[in-house]
Amino acid sequence: MTTHGIFITVAGLLWLLLPVLGKPYEGSPLFSRANDTSCRCYPGDLCWPTESIWNEFNKTVGGKLIATTPIAAVCHDAHYDESECQHLEDVWYVPETHIESSSSIMAPIFANRSCDPFLPPESPCVIGAYIRYAVNATAESDFQATLKFAKTHNIRLVIRNTAHDFLGKSSGPGALAIWTHYYKSLEVIDYADAHYSGKALKASAGIQVGDALQVAHDSGLVIVGGTCSSVGLVGGYTQGGGHGFLASKFGLAADQALEWEVLTAEGNILKASPSVNPDLYWALAGGGGGTYAVVLSLTVKAYPDQTTSTANLTWTNTGITQDLFFEGVRTFAAGLPSLLDAGTASTWLNSNTSFSASPVVGFGIKQKELDALFTPILDNLQQLNISYDYSSAEFPTFLDMYTAMASYCETALFQVGGRLIPRSILLNSLDDFTDALRQISDMNTLVSGVTFNVSKAPDIENAANPAFREASVSLLVGTYYNYTNWGEDIANQVLMTDKIVPMLSSIIPGGGFSYLNEGNPFEPNWEHVFYGGNYERLQTIKDKYDPEGLLYARTAVGSNRWTERVDGRLCRL
Numbered sequence: 001m002t003t004h005g006i007f008i009t010v011a012g013l014l015w016l017l018l019p020v021l022g023k024p025y026e027g028s029p030l031f032s033r034a035n036d037t038s039c040r041c042y043p044g045d046l047c048w049p050t051e052s053i054w055n056e057f058n059k060t061v062g063g064k065l066i067a068t069t070p071i072a073a074v075c076h077d078a079h080y081d082e083s084e085c086q087h088l089e090d091v092w093y094v095p096e097t098h099i100e101s102s103s104s105i106m107a108p109i110f111a112n113r114s115c116d117p118f119l120p121p122e123s124p125c126v127i128g129a130y131i132r133y134a135v136n137a138t139a140e141s142d143f144q145a146t147l148k149f150a151k152t153h154n155i156r157l158v159i160r161n162t163a164h165d166f167l168g169k170s171s172g173p174g175a176l177a178i179w180t181h182y183y184k185s186l187e188v189i190d191y192a193d194a195h196y197s198g199k200a201l202k203a204s205a206g207i208q209v210g211d212a213l214q215v216a217h218d219s220g221l222v223i224v225g226g227t228c229s230s231v232g233l234v235g236g237y238t239q240g241g242g243h244g245f246l247a248s249k250f251g252l253a254a255d256q257a258l259e260w261e262v263l264t265a266e267g268n269i270l271k272a273s274p275s276v277n278p279d280l281y282w283a284l285a286g287g288g289g290g291t292y293a294v295v296l297s298l299t300v301k302a303y304p305d306q307t308t309s310t311a312n313l314t315w316t317n318t319g320i321t322q323d324l325f326f327e328g329v330r331t332f333a334a335g336l337p338s339l340l341d342a343g344t345a346s347t348w349l350n351s352n353t354s355f356s357a358s359p360v361v362g363f364g365i366k367q368k369e370l371d372a373l374f375t376p377i378l379d380n381l382q383q384l385n386i387s388y389d390y391s392s393a394e395f396p397t398f399l400d401m402y403t404a405m406a407s408y409c410e411t412a413l414f415q416v417g418g419r420l421i422p423r424s425i426l427l428n429s430l431d432d433f434t435d436a437l438r439q440i441s442d443m444n445t446l447v448s449g450v451t452f453n454v455s456k457a458p459d460i461e462n463a464a465n466p467a468f469r470e471a472s473v474s475l476l477v478g479t480y481y482n483y484t485n486w487g488e489d490i491a492n493q494v495l496m497t498d499k500i501v502p503m504l505s506s507i508i509p510g511g512g513f514s515y516l517n518e519g520n521p522f523e524p525n526w527e528h529v530f531y532g533g534n535y536e537r538l539q540t541i542k543d544k545y546d547p548e549g550l551l552y553a554r555t556a557v558g559s560n561r562w563t564e565r566v567d568g569r570l571c572r573l
């Protein structure tokens, strides 16, 4: 089958596609290994800790060890409960449903169809691809003890924060997780070093964007955070680069990093700043989550709050041709560079029936000024005779705007892939860009664009993909995940890898790059596409701070040395 051919090149993810060959994945002596450190120890292996060893470990972490029961077990035979299952289905697309669980993840494909809440009760519900155990870490000592236990017993270790990750990085079969969600502390401080002196926010590993914005707001400040309040601040978001409504004013989230406090795989607690362990500082700021060290806290720049205006612009294809509908999209894209240069950032959504830029955010920009910035775009739409809805508003603070505009973020709906769209495409290749969007939107997708201008070099150099500096849009394409049709989901992976992403890369000279948090998990050339030329240097830093390769996450730096076998086992290549 051709589908197999494609994924054979994608080391580590074979298990998604191939049927089990031979023995069951658990408990078979044929698969057991005593001390074979070329693979992580897997449940059922002789080396897997006994009940009593887990119990001993549980004591060392104050009883905070949680054995995984997938949340949708209530939808399956052994634990079936009709009303609980119904409730779970109702809240499945709300991030908190997964954030509050120690094992659930938002990227459904990585649950491997086990304990799927929308499949019949008799369908499989095994722990399988989910993590086995999590430690609900609330103290530094929990982080240390968990890391040490995983190392001693050669168990796959996962750092799990909010589980938003689209690429399956915060989960893994047979893993023990450090679950950081409840490790929360936040402090507004005055910070001073050679590069920056001013207000800052020190946030621990469990802090979410919404928590941080609230505390900043209470002190008349703002910080750079994502468009969705439930995303973690110091985990995958800032470590991956991090964009959001304030990016055109202040840069990426990674550009805000002043100082990291980390636990290394060797068990040491270190500081990483531009002057102390500067290589680690550089890697953590944009080089991807889950692989260099376990971050305990991050200190970021904070800025004085300002009046914030927003605009929404939407239209649909009702009563107009598809040509005209996409002529409208082209008009918006043509107007983007000047909107961005004025310091706005925005999110927009495009399907083949509707376009919506909501909101476009102007921090420190009056409503009237934002309206004026929109005038040329609206004039052009009028000339095209496209009937649109435009509304704008002004809020006294950033948080007032944020609460009104972005309080709810649906999740667990899509499989994704994307590209950073260079500004040059908007200036010189608008026809190609609009054509690509049109073809992609006819493939039953939802396209989401976050637009920003982070071209200004950060005060302190970091590992964020250099392609960000040339980009105007992080374009994320989602194919709808069908919980009851695995065949369609696999077909959509192939569509993403073979058609959709190539369509975007074909319009970008050199093929372009992806934001590593918004890329296709099955991107064939991910080392290059996600890390934009930084991969080798990042690998060297990874090897320095994690010489034994304890920390692993899918598509993270260093993961190319491992493979995930059909049975879930993680083994060195």
Ligand SMILES: Cc1cc2nc3c(=O)[nH]c(=O)nc-3n(C[C@H](O)[C@H](O)[C@H](O)COP(=O)(O)OP(=O)(O)OC[C@H]3O[C@@H](n4cnc5c(N)ncnc54)[C@H](O)[C@@H]3O)c2cc1C
Residues within 6 Å of the ligand: 106, 158, 159, 160, 161, 162, 163, 164, 165, 166, 169, 170, 180, 205, 225, 226, 227, 228, 230, 231, 232, 233, 234, 235, 236, 237, 238, 239, 240, 241, 242, 243, 244, 289, 290, 291, 293, 294, 295, 296, 409, 410, 411, 517, 553
């Ligand atoms: C609904 C939704 C909205 C989003 N909006 C935005 C947005 O506006 N802007 C944007 O830039 N991105 C956005 N993203 C993408 C988001 O940044 C990534 O999914 C990111 O990985 C989330 O990080 P997390 O720590 O919250 O998630 P997790 O899935 O828990 O972790 C992600 C990765 O970070 C690692 N990690 C987590 N905590 C730590 C730690 N303490 N130390 C070391 N490694 C750690 C994990 O091991 C994993 O590899 C969005 C995603 C979703 C699903």
Ligand SMILES: *[C@@H]1O[C@H](CO)[C@@H](O)[C@H](O)[C@H]1NC(C)=O
Residues within 6 Å of the ligand: 034, 035
């Ligand atoms: C496996 O490792 C343990 C502890 O490291 C050791 O005590 C034991 O002898 C080893 N077993 C084998 C079969 O090598």
Ligand SMILES: *[C@@H]1O[C@H](CO)[C@@H](O)[C@H](O)[C@H]1NC(C)=O
Residues within 6 Å of the ligand: 055, 058, 062, 063, 064, 065, 066, 067
């Ligand atoms: C760990 O200990 C606590 C408290 O004794 C208990 O509630 C919990 O079930 C234990 N976890 C495991 C995995 O046994």
Ligand SMILES: *[C@@H]1O[C@H](CO)[C@@H](O)[C@H](O)[C@H]1NC(C)=O
Residues within 6 Å of the ligand: 015, 016, 018, 019, 020, 025, 112, 127, 128, 129, 173, 566, 567, 568, 569
């Ligand atoms: C994923 O599901 C397939 C099919 O049921 C199964 O063969 C495979 O072992 C599962 N993977 C894991 C890690 O459980």
Ligand SMILES: *[C@@H]1O[C@H](CO)[C@@H](O)[C@H](O)[C@H]1NC(C)=O
Residues within 6 Å of the ligand: 066, 102, 136, 138, 182
């Ligand atoms: C994790 O710890 C927090 C803080 O102690 C507690 O509120 C929460 O209930 C715990 N969660 C689970 C699933 O044990």
Ligand SMILES: *[C@@H]1O[C@H](CO)[C@@H](O)[C@H](O)[C@H]1NC(C)=O
Residues within 6 Å of the ligand: 340, 341, 423, 452, 453, 454, 455, 469, 470, 471, 472
């Ligand atoms: C960003 O804005 C500046 C002007 O403020 C402009 O010179 C630059 O070309 C823009 N870059 C991108 C990538 O949008």
Ligand SMILES: *[C@@H]1O[C@H](CO)[C@@H](O)[C@H](O)[C@H]1NC(C)=O
Residues within 6 Å of the ligand: 319, 385
């Ligand atoms: C604009 O579209 C409307 C229908 O939406 C139509 O009645 C009208 O004639 C069009 N005007 C022009 C100038 O094309």
Ligand SMILES: *[C@@H]1O[C@H](CO)[C@@H](O)[C@H](O)[C@H]1NC(C)=O
Residues within 6 Å of the ligand: 311, 312, 358, 359, 391, 392, 393, 404, 405, 406
């Ligand atoms: C603008 O769009 C956002 C996000 O879709 C929505 O929450 C808000 O209500 C809209 N505001 C107006 C004034 O239409």
Ligand SMILES: *[C@@H]1O[C@H](CO)[C@@H](O)[C@H](O)[C@H]1NC(C)=O
Residues within 6 Å of the ligand: 317, 322, 352, 353, 441, 442, 443, 444, 445
């Ligand atoms: C939109 O795309 C779907 C396929 O996803 C297609 O069936 C439909 O005809 C398209 N709609 C329009 C208006 O072209």
Ligand SMILES: *[C@@H]1O[C@H](CO)[C@@H](O)[C@H](O)[C@H]1NC(C)=O
Residues within 6 Å of the ligand: 482, 483, 484, 485, 488
């Ligand atoms: C998902 O797949 C099922 C089974 O093929 C199908 O009946 C259903 O319509 C699909 N759902 C969506 C939203 O496409």
